[in-house]
Amino acid sequence: MRHWDNLFELPTVFYAACLTAFVLDAVTTTVLVCAWIFAAGRTAQSAIHMTYNSPNHRGGAFTLSFVALMVMWAALATSILTRL
Numbered sequence: 048m049r050h051w052d053n054l055f056e057l058p059t060v061f062y063a064a065c066l067t068a069f070v071l072d073a074v075t076t077t078v079l080v081c082a083w084i085f086a087a088g089r090t091a092q093s094a095i096h097m098t099y100n101s102p103n104h105r106g107g108a109f110t111l112s113f114v115a116l117m118v119m120w121a122a123l124a125t126s127i128l129t130r131l
Contacts, residue, residue, distance in 0.1 A: 057116065061085055064119050073126040081119035088112025 065082060068074045092108035095101060 061116055077122040078119055081115045084115035085112045
């Protein structure tokens with residue numbers, strides 16, 4: 048049940064970042080690479096959780112995806128601020 052709930056927490060912030068980047072025409076290489084790293088990290092986290100469920104490995108995948116998402120938002124913020 049907790050796994051299902053997690054699918055609606057951090058990914059929602061990711062969807063908002065993707066939509067923001069698209070609407071503001073701010074899709075840079077950094078944003079694109081971070082988006083793919085986030086998607087890969089979340090896929091790995093889900094695969095680990097649904098198979099052997101090692102908290103250390105699952106935490107590593109979560110951390111990777113979280114850092115990628117924060118870098119993505121930082122790149123978006125930089126893009127927005129340079130337009131002002």
